[in-house]
Amino acid sequence: MANLFDIFxxxxxxxxxxxxxxxxxxxxxxxxxxxKTSVGLGTAVIFVMTITVPVNYLLENYLLxxxxxxxxxxxxxxxxxxxxxxxxxxxxxxxxxxLVEMIIEKYSPTLYTTLGIFLPxxxxxxxxxxxxxxxxxxxxxxxxxATSFGLGSGIGWFLAIVGMAAIREKIRYSNVPKPxxxxxxxxxxxxxxxxxxxxxxxxxx
Amino acid sequence: xxxxxxxxxxxxxxxLLTDPLNNENPITVQVLGICSALAITVKxxxxxxxxxxxxxxxxxxNVVISALRKSIPPRIRIIVQLVVIATMVILVDxxxxxxxxxxxxxxxxxxxxxxTNCIIMGRLxxxxxxxxxxxxxxxxxxxxxxxxxILIIVAFFRxxxxxxxxxxxPVLEKTGLYNIGYENNGLMILPPMALIxxxxxxxxxxxxxxxxxxx
Numbered sequence: 443m444a445n446l447f448d449i450f451x452x453x454x455x456x457x458x459x460x461x462x463x464x465x466x467x468x469x470x471x472x473x474x475x476x477x478k479t480s481v482g483l484g485t486a487v488i489f490v491m492t493i494t495v496p497v498n499y500l501l502e503n504y505l506l507x508x509x510x511x512x513x514x515x516x517x518x519x520x521x522x523x524x525x526x527x528x529x530x531x532x533x534x535x536x537x538x539x540x541l542v543e544m545i546i547e548k549y550s551p552t553l554y555t556t557l558g559i560f561l562p563x564x565x566x567x568x569x570x571x572x573x574x575x576x577x578x579x580x581x582x583x584x585x586x587x588a589t590s591f592g593l594g595s596g597i598g599w600f601l602a603i604v605g606m607a608a609i610r611e612k613i614r615y616s617n618v619p620k621p622x623x624x625x626x627x628x629x630x631x632x633x634x635x636x637x638x639x640x641x642x643x644x645x646x647x
Numbered sequence: 648x649x650x651x652x653x654x655x656x657x658x659x660x661x662x663l664l665t666d667p668l669n670n671e672n673p674i675t676v677q678v679l680g681i682c683s684a685l686a687i688t689v690k691x692x693x694x695x696x697x698x699x700x701x702x703x704x705x706x707x708x709n710v711v712i713s714a715l716r717k718s719i720p721p722r723i724r725i726i727v728q729l730v731v732i733a734t735m736v737i738l739v740d741x742x743x744x745x746x747x748x749x750x751x752x753x754x755x756x757x758x759x760x761x762x763t764n765c766i767i768m769g770r771l772x773x774x775x776x777x778x779x780x781x782x783x784x785x786x787x788x789x790x791x792x793x794x795x796x797i798l799i800i801v802a803f804f805r806x807x808x809x810x811x812x813x814x815x816x817p818v819l820e821k822t823g824l825y826n827i828g829y830e831n832n833g834l835m836i837l838p839p840m841a842l843i844x845x846x847x848x849x850x851x852x853x854x855x856x857x858x859x860x861x862x
Binding site: 461462463464465466467468471472525526527528529531532533536562565566567568569570571572575576579619620621622623625626627628629630632633634635636637640 | 675678679680681682685686725726730733734736737740741755756759760762764765768837839840841842843845846847849850851852853854
């Protein structure tokens with residue numbers, strides 16, 4: 443149990459998707475103009491991430507890994523389908539996004555209208571695929587560990603984009619040098635936020 | 648056949664190649680493909696390998712999508728594009744694992760993340776779906792070079808100032824700077840400095856080219 447909690451905290455703060463790995467930057471920069479939209483996108487990312495990471499974990503361990511197919515019979519034991527993982531992961535993500543979109547539309551039309559265009563866009567958010575690839579690289583032992591990693595990374599991304607949007611709403615009123623306005627200052631602020639987040643690295647878990 | 652009379656390197660086609668280097672730069676102007684770009688700019692070598700990989704993937708998938716553009720049903724085009732990109736990325740990944748294993752280890756998940764690199768999806772959507780294969784090929788090469796230039800500039804400064812080497816060669820040690828008390832700036836190796844370096848590049852570029860300034 444303690445182990446799961448460690449992974450959860452670690453993936454929110456120390457291995458933050460945005461500030462430590464720069465994942466999901468495109469939508470992070472494009473959608474962080476107002477707090478309201480960024481809350482919508484952040485929620486959708488948490489949602490999709492918590493579902494896709496464990497699903498891909500199961501696929502990885504029972505389908506793709508070297509020897510993973512041995513449950514089919516001894517003759518499959520030395521198969522290694524690892525090279526297919528990119529295409530499988532992205533297919534899972536794209537179809538999950540589609541599925542989540544349909545479920546939300548059916549059961550919670552209000553949430554659906556708030557998320558709007560952001561839901562389909564998540565399919566090409568690098569943070570989601572990145573989550574699955576890191577899960578593969580780090581070799582989590584159980585599906586619960588993978589789930590808490592997925593949830594934690596999603597929450598970390600959510601915190602990052604909401605914080606960024608709040609800063610950008612305020613920065614609109616300050617006197618930034620003209621060539622730096624808009625994109626330039628956003629990059630630099632993200633960098634400074636990243637430095638702040640690095641102070642969490644001292645935490646030993 | 649009037650459409651065949653256009654020379655291969657007409658000025659319109661050359662523009663496709665050169666525009667992304669400055670006015671239409673994918674990173675600093677179109678804000679695409681930042682995701683995988685920044686984490687691999689600590690050293691120059693992975694940045695160069697990454698640029699080449701993106702160039703191959705972008706150029707080939709641009710050509711493929713452009714050749715198929717009339718037969719792809721619009722409703723499922725995203726999936727078709729993703730499949731083409733993912734196939735190319737798998738090829739590049741396997742190639743790197745076979746011939747440049749240490750670099751492929753350094754790039755870790757970021758080769759796979761070329762799939763969701765927004766430059767590639769963006770160019771397929773915006774250009775290849777509406778143009779012939781040859782201009783699409785040039786557009787791919789142009790945009791990948793625009794991406795690569797920023798990557799290489801950032802990696803150059805980060806490696807030089809952060810570890811005092813270039814491509815692993817100890818440049819600063821040879822100049823004798825260390826003897827007069829110079830020290831490497833450890834901050835440059837940390838991830839946030841990549842963002843700040845790009846911010847400064849954007850600043851310089853927009854100060855020179857006033858038409859890019861946002862209001």
